[in-house]
Amino acid sequence: AKKMGHNNYQFFDKSKHTIDPNTLSKESALFRAIENDDFQLFYQPKYDVNKDQIHGFEALVRWPQEGSNIISPAEFIPIAEQNGAIIPLTLLLMKQLFKQLEIWRSQDVNFGKVAINISALHFQQSSLVETLTECLTNYDVPARCVELEITESAMMDNPEFAQQQMNRLKALGFTIALDDFGTGHSSLGYLKRFPIDTLKIDRSFIKDIVDNEQDRNITATIIRLAKYLNIDVIAEGVETKAQAYMLHVMGCSYMQGYYYSRPLHVDKVAEFVNKSNA
Numbered sequence: 001a002k003k004m005g006h007n008n009y010q011f012f013d014k015s016k017h018t019i020d021p022n023t024l025s026k027e028s029a030l031f032r033a034i035e036n037d038d039f040q041l042f043y044q045p046k047y048d049v050n051k052d053q054i055h056g057f058e059a060l061v062r063w064p065q066e067g068s069n070i071i072s073p074a075e076f077i078p079i080a081e082q083n084g085a086i087i088p089l090t091l092l093l094m095k096q097l098f099k100q101l102e103i104w105r106s107q108d109v110n111f112g113k114v115a116i117n118i119s120a121l122h123f124q125q126s127s128l129v130e131t132l133t134e135c136l137t138n139y140d141v142p143a144r145c146v147e148l149e150i151t152e153s154a155m156m157d158n159p160e161f162a163q164q165q166m167n168r169l170k171a172l173g174f175t176i177a178l179d180d181f182g183t184g185h186s187s188l189g190y191l192k193r194f195p196i197d198t199l200k201i202d203r204s205f206i207k208d209i210v211d212n213e214q215d216r217n218i219t220a221t222i223i224r225l226a227k228y229l230n231i232d233v234i235a236e237g238v239e240t241k242a243q244a245y246m247l248h249v250m251g252c253s254y255m256q257g258y259y260y261s262r263p264l265h266v267d268k269v270a271e272f273v274n275k276s277n278a
C-alpha cells in the first residue's frame with residue numbers, strides 16, 4: 001500500500017534518481033504545490049489569419065511563487081514527467097480548465113477550443129479516458145471545446161495502444177493535435193492511420209523561416225503534407241510579421257506566437273476575446 005505525502009507519494013520512484021539535492025528539493029516543493037493546488041493555467045491565443053479571428057487557445061501551466069516570480073514549465077514539467085507527478089498535476093489542471101470553460105460558456109465568451117498538453121506518460125495510461133469522461137460528466141462543457149496536445153513520443157512506444165487510445169478519445173468528442181511536429185520520429189504511415197486533427201509545426205522550423213531556405217522548405221512540406229492528409233496545420237512560435245506573412249503565403253492559416261499574443265492570465269482572456277471579435 002502506498003501512502004500519500006511528500007516523501008512517499010504514490011508515483012514517486014526513488015530508483016530512477018541520482019541524488020541531486022537541487023532536484024530533490026524541487027521535487028518536494030512540487031509535491032507540496034500539487035497538494036496545495038498552487039498551479040495556474042495561462043492561455044495563449046491561436047489565430048485564424050483567414051477569418052481574422054481567434055481560432056482557440058492553448059492552456060499552459062504556470063507555477064507562481066512568492067512575490068511576482070513564476071517558475072517556467074520547462075523547469076518543472078521534465079521533473080514531473082520523470083517522477084510521475086505529472087499525472088496528479090494534469091488532473092488538477094484538467095479540473096481547472098473545465099471549470100473555467102464552464103464559466104466562459106455561461107458568460108458567452110465565445111471562441112474555439114482550448115488545448116491542453118498531455119504528457120506521453122499520461123497518454124499511455126488507460127485511466128486518461130476515465131478521467132476525461134468524468135470531466136464531461138461533472139462540468140457543463142462539451143468535448144468539442146477541448147483539444148488534446150500530444151507529442152510524437154506518445155504514439156511511438158506502443159502504436160497499437162496509442163491508436164486505440166486516440167479512437168476512444170475521439171469517440172468522446174475530443175480532437176487531437178500532434179505537438180512539436182517535425183522534432184520526433186513519427187512515420188508518415190502513422191499520420192495517415194491515426195485520427196489526428198491538427199499538426200503543430202515546431203517553433204524550431206519557424207524561428208529562421210525568413211532567412212533559412214532549408215527551414216522554409218521543411219515547413220512548406222509539412223503544410224502540404226497536412227493538406228494532403230486533410231489535417232489542420234498550425235505554426236507555433238510566430239514572433240514577427242515577416243514570419244506570419246511567409247507562412248500565410250505558404251498556405252498556413254493558423255498561427256500561434258508572441259506576434260499575436262503571449263500566454264494570458266485567465267482574467268485577461270475574456271477581454272482579449274471581446275476585443276478581437278469586435
Ligand code: C2E
Nearest residue numbers: 060061072073074077117118119237238239256257258259
Ligand atoms: P509547448 O507545448 O511546445 O508550448 C509552447 C511553448 O512556447 C510555451 O512555453 C509558450 O509560452 C512558448 N511560446 C509561445 N509562443 C512563443 C513565441 O512566439 N516565441 C517563443 N520563444 N516561445 C513561444 P511554456 O509555457 O514555457 O511551456 C514550455 C513547455 O512546457 C511546453 O511546450 C510543454 O511541453 C510544457 N508544458 C507547458 N504547460 C504544460 C501543461 O499544462 N502540461 C504539460 N504536460 N506540459 C506543459
Ligand code: CA
Nearest residue numbers: 058117149179
Ligand atoms: Ca503544446
Ligand code: CA
Nearest residue numbers: 179180200236
Ligand atoms: Ca509545441
Ligand code: CA
Nearest residue numbers: 179180202203
Ligand atoms: Ca515545445
